[in-house]
Amino acid sequence: MRSALPTAPVLHSEWIKIRSLRGTFVALSAVCVVTAGIQMLMAALLSAEDAAGMGADPLLAAFYGVNFGTIAAFAFGATALASEFHNGALRTSLTAVPNRARFYLSKMAMVAGLAFVAGEFAGLATFIGGQAFMGPGALELGSPGTYRAIFGCGLYLMLMALLAAGLTAVLHSTTVVLSLLIPFVLLVPFVLGSASDGAARFLPDRAGWMVMRMEPHDGLGPWTGTGVLALWALVAVTGGWLAVRRRDA
Amino acid sequence: MNSIEIRELTKEFGRTRAVDRLTFDVAPGRVTGFLGPNGAGKSTTMRLLLGLDRITSGTATIGGRRFTELPDPLQQVGALLDAQSAHGGRTARDHLRLLAATARVPVRRVEDVLEQAGIAAAAGRRIKTFSLGMRQRLGIAAALLGDPGVLLLDEPTNGLDPEGIVWIRELMRSLAAEGRTVLVSSHLMTETAALADHLVVLGQGRLLADTSMEEFIEARSAPRARLRTTDPIGLRSALAHRGLALVPSEGGRWTVADIRAEELGAMAAREGIPLLELVDERASLEEAYLDLTAEHAPFAATH
Structure with a gap:
């Protein structure tokens, strides 16, 4: 079992893999830049009344930009894994780290860790930067639920990156994964709207958002919602492991 | 310690047997040529040895241990499987650095192997801009990175210019002379004749010969x-x-x-x-090889 655990050298190698690929590194930076940037842009352009259109829950509205950061998190998780299936790079990787469990866990740990850090920066920058434009109605750090929401934002983006990463380990292609995930996670809940209760609230995006709401919604608490999203991510990562373990490389 | 042991090794892809109850050893201190037509199972055997493909039955070990169980694989085995096994978006230097990192090989060594493989000037370029010959040199640099005792090279001269072919021939000879185990697959006879001391010949996934180059040619001349x-x-x-x-x-x-x-x-x-x-007048390796495969042609044809 111990031999399956990530080691510092293998994690270091995974970090070099991510920073040395332009697309993956740009996607990681975009998690932070896009989330905070769009939030500030919306906050600056919309008057206080229009800003209500970003969501009835003021805390939720403060994280509106996360909708777009999610796409960057998908792109990051997907490209980080897809690079192994490009030109048979996986053969070289497995020749250096032949223990597939260690290889896969190290890769997922690095994806998760980087997405979490970028997500935390995104959460903090989005909240502070966005609220700076909101005038007198702005929320302040320390208002009810704000710390929880900022921390939860990092978890949300990390779990979304893992969802995409796990799926890519099964499907091998960034394009396929993004064209599945973006409609499924971002558009379906939007189309269903707030009218639908029941099963729709267990969709990854819906459930994951709970942690960034001021008031509990749909009967799911903030951490239960995050737990539901974590289960989605776990299923994807486990599916990816079964594919990586079994297949001839 | 550095020898390769293949025992009753079998690999089936669906209903085709790519490798069929193969048994042979590869000893250190000499260059072993791994011969056979395309599709004979040479690459599959190497991939099975490296744990990249799942073995159907039998064993393939290095110094008595499975490759996937080696504590420091990069320092024990260097492999060149095909020149395309690198992400085109990375630079050559980054490609080697991420491999070096897995085994705490110092960064200095990356520059050394780039130099040794003659691609130091292109180290900062993306691999997708490389010619086949340069990719091959990068693959060899990667195989040498951990200074391993065992080298597995699949068609290493593919795409190399004549100067590169001479370079790799000298390199393999000197690696073997240092006591390392060198297994080189090829389907080119003249190239192998100039290179190998020992031969392992496959046909249709089966072992046709495992003998010294001298004896192989002598017996068939x-x-x-x-x-x-x-x-x-x-x-x-x-x-x-x-x-x-x-x-x-x-x-x-x-x-x-x-x-x-x-x-x-x-x-x-x-x-x-x-x-x-x-x-x-002795037969060339090519003549000896054709003589051998002709002998096995009838049963190969019915397979």
């Missing part, structure tokens, strides 16, 4: 001598007494089948026939 003489008429009649024929060859030379140079020389001396040149 009918004795034949080639000569030049100023007295072909005298020689022809002397040979006729022994039931041998003098056959004209190119460049004013003659060949005589079924006799070795040693015997022929002694005979000519006794008869007082002057010889200007006399050598044993």
